[in-house]
Amino acid sequence: MTVTLEAQVPALRARDLGFRVGGLDIIKGISLSVPPGHFVGIIGPNGAGKSTLLNLLSGVLRPTAGEIELAGRVVTHTRPAVRARRGLGRTFQTSSLFNGLSAYENVRLAAQAHLGGSARFYRPPRARDAASISATGALEQVGLADQAHRLTGLLSHGDKRKVELAVLLASQSAVLLLDEPMAGVTADDVDQLSSLIGGLHRDGHTVLMVEHHMSVVVGLAQTIAVLDAGALLALGTPAEVVANETVQQAYLGQPL
Numbered sequence: 659m660t661v662t663l664e665a666q667v668p669a670l671r672a673r674d675l676g677f678r679v680g681g682l683d684i685i686k687g688i689s690l691s692v693p694p695g696h697f698v699g700i701i702g703p704n705g706a707g708k709s710t711l712l713n714l715l716s717g718v719l720r721p722t723a724g725e726i727e728l729a730g731r732v733v734t735h736t737r738p739a740v741r742a743r744r745g746l747g748r749t750f751q752t753s754s755l756f757n758g759l760s761a762y763e764n765v766r767l768a769a770q771a772h773l774g775g776s777a778r779f780y781r782p783p784r785a786r787d788a789a790s791i792s793a794t795g796a797l798e799q800v801g802l803a804d805q806a807h808r809l810t811g812l813l814s815h816g817d818k819r820k821v822e823l824a825v826l827l828a829s830q831s832a833v834l835l836l837d838e839p840m841a842g843v844t845a846d847d848v849d850q851l852s853s854l855i856g857g858l859h860r861d862g863h864t865v866l867m868v869e870h871h872m873s874v875v876v877g878l879a880q881t882i883a884v885l886d887a888g889a890l891l892a893l894g895t896p897a898e899v900v901a902n903e904t905v906q907q908a909y910l911g912q913p914l
């Protein structure tokens with residue numbers, strides 16, 4: 659009897675991905691294969707193309723070359739909403755929440771959309787329906803149960819970042835693309851967000867996280883991808899990447 663071991667289908671895969679605009683190559687031939695449940699940290703100097711890469715993976719931008727697969731299915735030219743339905747969740751470098759709604763309302767909208775309702779109008783909950791239960795659970799999971807009914811615009815920067823994670827939880831996203839989830843938050847919030855995101859990884863989520871806090875990336879990521887000038891400069895374990903001289907040079911001698 660012959661037993662064939664099939665390779666695990668990557669949760670997310672980019673093949674020779676390119677993005678060219680106005681004669682400039684912003685992303686240059688990036689290939690990356692992320693197994694389910696894996697944590698990839700994405701680092702690189704300002705303007706390296708980290709956010710653009712996440713925009714391509716999530717469908718906000720269309721690549722001009724290459725291919726993207728989500729759980730084995732080609733999604734290169736599908737809209738962000740289609741990728742979201744297939745389990746891809748995304749946070750942005752700047753907050754994308756509705757400041758005029760409460761934290762609970764923001765998260766409930768995501769839950770409502772995931773459960774098949776329209777996310778265009780907020781429906782006041784008449785009962786403890788599935789969307790309400792999901793939103794309440796997600797806010798509890800990020801430690802914001804006591805802030806749930808405050809206006810999002812009045813929350814601290816760190817708490818807004820936690821609401822964004824709750825939105826992804828309520829959307830039942832299996833693959834999380836996080837763009838600088840700890841930028842500009844207090845040291846306390848860095849610790850809390852770091853343990854929250856580590857917890858999501860332990861729960862089985864696949865995570866791609868762009869982050870400038872190197873100690874956090876080194877502590878959480880299994881693989882670190884280093885981008886420089888739109889290209890993948892290095893890919894390896896945190897120890898390999900920190901010891902890599904080319905990486906050190908890309909950071910202009912700054913300690914990693």
Ligand SMILES: Nc1ncnc2c1ncn2[C@@H]1O[C@H](COP(=O)(O)OP(=O)(O)OP(=O)(O)O)[C@@H](O)[C@H]1O
Pocket residue numbers: 679680684702703704705706707708709710711751
């Ligand atoms: N749609 C676009 N059209 C033209 N240039 C773009 C476009 N999107 C990004 N760029 C340029 O591409 C480069 C990469 O930008 P990107 O925002 O992806 O970098 P980043 O690594 O996320 O930087 P940061 O660390 O500052 O967030 C920058 O020089 C930016 O000005």
Ligand SMILES: [Mg+2]
Pocket residue numbers: 708709710751
């Ligand atoms: Mg960016």
